[in-house]
Amino acid sequence: MIINIPENSDFSIHNIPFGIFSTEDRTPRAGVAIGEHILDLVAVAELDVFDFNTAVLEKEVLNDFISLGKEITNRVRKDIQHWLQDEDSVLARKPELFVLQSDAQMHMPVYIGDYTDFYSSIEHATNVGTMFRDPAKALMPNWKHIPVGYHGRASSIVASGEPIHRPKGQTLPKDSDTPIFGPSQRLDFELEMGFITGKNTNLGESISTDEAEDYIFGMVLLNDWSARDIQKWEYVPLGPFLAKNFASHISPWIVTLEALDPFRVSGPEQNPKVLPYLEFEGTKNYDINLEVGISPENTEEQVVCHSNFKYMYWNMAQQLAHHTVNGCNINIGDLYGSGTISGKDENSYGSMLELAWMGTKPLKMKDGSERKFIQDGDTVIMRGFAEKEGKRVGFGEVSAKVLPAK
Ligand code: MN
Numbered sequence: 001m002i003i004n005i006p007e008n009s010d011f012s013i014h015n016i017p018f019g020i021f022s023t024e025d026r027t028p029r030a031g032v033a034i035g036e037h038i039l040d041l042v043a044v045a046e047l048d049v050f051d052f053n054t055a056v057l058e059k060e061v062l063n064d065f066i067s068l069g070k071e072i073t074n075r076v077r078k079d080i081q082h083w084l085q086d087e088d089s090v091l092a093r094k095p096e097l098f099v100l101q102s103d104a105q106m107h108m109p110v111y112i113g114d115y116t117d118f119y120s121s122i123e124h125a126t127n128v129g130t131m132f133r134d135p136a137k138a139l140m141p142n143w144k145h146i147p148v149g150y151h152g153r154a155s156s157i158v159a160s161g162e163p164i165h166r167p168k169g170q171t172l173p174k175d176s177d178t179p180i181f182g183p184s185q186r187l188d189f190e191l192e193m194g195f196i197t198g199k200n201t202n203l204g205e206s207i208s209t210d211e212a213e214d215y216i217f218g219m220v221l222l223n224d225w226s227a228r229d230i231q232k233w234e235y236v237p238l239g240p241f242l243a244k245n246f247a248s249h250i251s252p253w254i255v256t257l258e259a260l261d262p263f264r265v266s267g268p269e270q271n272p273k274v275l276p277y278l279e280f281e282g283t284k285n286y287d288i289n290l291e292v293g294i295s296p297e298n299t300e301e302q303v304v305c306h307s308n309f310k311y312m313y314w315n316m317a318q319q320l321a322h323h324t325v326n327g328c329n330i331n332i333g334d335l336y337g338s339g340t341i342s343g344k345d346e347n348s349y350g351s352m353l354e355l356a357w358m359g360t361k362p363l364k365m366k367d368g369s370e371r372k373f374i375q376d377g378d379t380v381i382m383r384g385f386a387e388k389e390g391k392r393v394g395f396g397e398v399s400a401k402v403l404p405a406k
Contacts, residue, residue, distance in 0.1 A: 015255060019109045038101055117192075119340075193219055217332075342354055
């Protein structure tokens with residue numbers, strides 16, 4: 001290996017995720033994470049080793065690079081894996097090609113034109129249905145037939161590290177029929193993963209479950225912030241609006257679907273049988289360990305949730321097939337959220353709403369304070385990695401601090 005990769009690094013030789021970084025003397029540009037370093041792809045291109053128009057690597061987002069297609073982007077990943085392991089390769093003895101991640105600023109990896117959020121964890125949908133409706137009818141009648149989703153807001157999706165202000169809005173106080181306006185009192189995270197599409201379709205075209213993976217460039221961690229009190233008052237009849245669109249954070253490195261391939265597993269059994277356009281072949285879930293930590297101001301982080309992407313009832317191929325079955329077109333750089341990823345155990349729930357069960361079971365922090373929801377000054381950190389037979393492929397983290405309402 002021509003660069004040291006610490007053991008247990010998320011960014012092993014098996015990963016090679018793509019992102020956009022800058023440093024004091026390097027403008028925002030494409031790079032890949034390797035161990036604690038970033039390989040500067042613009043600097044690599046200057047060695048004349050790529051056979052495509054490398055101007056795409058100098059862009060402030062990866063959309064144009066992704067648009068080259070998987071044949072090229074996968075080859076770049078493979079070549080880099082090969083070069084990094086060859087002591088005599090074109091990358092050897094060229095320290096100027098690498099920068100420390102700690103010296104770099106990460107940016108949004110793609111321009112996101114459209115954002116859709118699904119609701120595909122059966123445990124999460126059941127928990128929310130139990131809390132807000134009748135426990136006996138927690139799942140709506142459509143839930144096992146449709147990968148339920150809604151169109152979110154792309155403009156407020158930001159990169160890990162950017163602080164957000166507590167949102168303000170209308171809420172309905174308990175036992176009152178007059179709404180009030182003010183900062184949300186029930187600010188929550190949603191532990192999600194998102195996939196980013198790497199190919200366009202034309203209006204009127206559909207993507208089958210068989211083809212879906214060709215259209216998925218890669219995945220990121222997604223913290224889909226939610227204001228539960230605003231949500232409760234506004235969501236009937238048209239669904240999520242201002243409770244959801246004030247901010248969502250994504251992790252800066254896009255892990256390709258190819259890097260995740262060794263971690264495929266079967267998903268939960270789908271019963272009743274789905275309609276033919278949602279049927280699929282093969283294993284389409286992924287075993288990705290997920291965790292959420294809360295770090296109150298000046299206090300050590302407390303991990304509050306361990307979950308796994310493999311719990312998803314609906315897989316990404318079904319989500320994309322469903323999304324396009326009516327002819328809705330998709331674009332390179334679109335983001336598709338999984339929905340909150342909860343497991344069966346109480347410590348695997350992917351939101352404060354569920355972890356503290358609507359405020360009835362507050363969580364203890366290391367400084368002795370309690371959390372029913374997220375407080376000002378709290379930093380919420382999500383991490384994810386897959387590991388099998390000594391191969392580790394991870395996402396790093398998505399982290400953001402909550403500042404008081406403006
Ligand atoms: Mn969500």
